[in-house]
Amino acid sequence: MLLCIDDANVEAIRRLVEYYPIDGVSTNPTIISRTKREPFEVLKEIREIIGSERELFAQVLATEADGMLADAKRIIKELGDNTIVKIPCTTEGFKAMKMCHKEGIRLLGTAIYTPMQGFIAAKCGCEYLAPYVNRIDNMGYDGVRVAMEIQDMLENNGLDYCGLLAASFKNSQQIIDLIKYGVKAVTVPVDVFDNFVKNAAIDAAVDQFTKDFANLVGPGKTMSNC
Numbered sequence: 001m002l003l004c005i006d007d008a009n010v011e012a013i014r015r016l017v018e019y020y021p022i023d024g025v026s027t028n029p030t031i032i033s034r035t036k037r038e039p040f041e042v043l044k045e046i047r048e049i050i051g052s053e054r055e056l057f058a059q060v061l062a063t064e065a066d067g068m069l070a071d072a073k074r075i076i077k078e079l080g081d082n083t084i085v086k087i088p089c090t091t092e093g094f095k096a097m098k099m100c101h102k103e104g105i106r107l108l109g110t111a112i113y114t115p116m117q118g119f120i121a122a123k124c125g126c127e128y129l130a131p132y133v134n135r136i137d138n139m140g141y142d143g144v145r146v147a148m149e150i151q152d153m154l155e156n157n158g159l160d161y162c163g164l165l166a167a168s169f170k171n172s173q174q175i176i177d178l179i180k181y182g183v184k185a186v187t188v189p190v191d192v193f194d195n196f197v198k199n200a201a202i203d204a205a206v207d208q209f210t211k212d213f214a215n216l217v218g219p220g221k222t223m224s225n226c
């Protein structure tokens with residue numbers, strides 16, 4: 001299971017890569033716009049931080065297939081190996097996916113709100129599908145359920161070259177449900193990452209260990225120097 005960061009804030013990415021087992025970074029045009037920086041400048045900096053082995057996801061902006069293919073080619077040219085091009089699961093997007101797939105470009109189908117979008121994108125050659133879990137929840141449907149249905153469709157139809165990069169999370173529970181279900185990957189915004197271990201009970205447990213050990217061997221001592 002891959003754990004990715006859904007953000008383009010380079011300071012936050014640098015910090016999370018240092019502390020967490022990060023497999024990649026995903027972006028979209030909205031996420032990049034929040035940096036107020038030139039798109040390829042920020043994407044190249046992210047590539048530098050994560051190295052050439054981790055996966056970097058960047059999205060096309062054109063709205064018709066030929067333009068999406070041109071966007072995809074530039075993204076790959078600028079960002080190198082292990083870059084996956086995100087294409088929205090629209091009619092033009094499906095056409096572009098087939099064109100890109102023929103050229104050997106690795107793809108993710110994005111803006112997925114329904115299982116059928118995911119199924120078609122997988123058939124078009126996508127390696128990843130991004131169902132928008134929290135946005136689906138906000139529409140009054142069950143985002144985790146939709147993501148699970150897409151995963152079932154892939155498994156039951158031999159589309160095993162394709163898996164989920166589940167996206168649009170607002171809390172840990174949505175993520176845990178999909179990790180338990182065995183999805184290929186999740187991408188998590190920085191604020192949700194920071195809440196993974198923000199818990200008074202965890203802090204209290206660690207504080208108590210420190211106090212008890214200090215009572216035994218003196219303050220400031222650890223296992224390396226007690």
Ligand code: G3P
Nearest residue numbers: 006027028135167168169
């Ligand atoms: O990249 C797509 C997805 O992660 C969007 O998330 O938080 O805008 O619903 P959000």
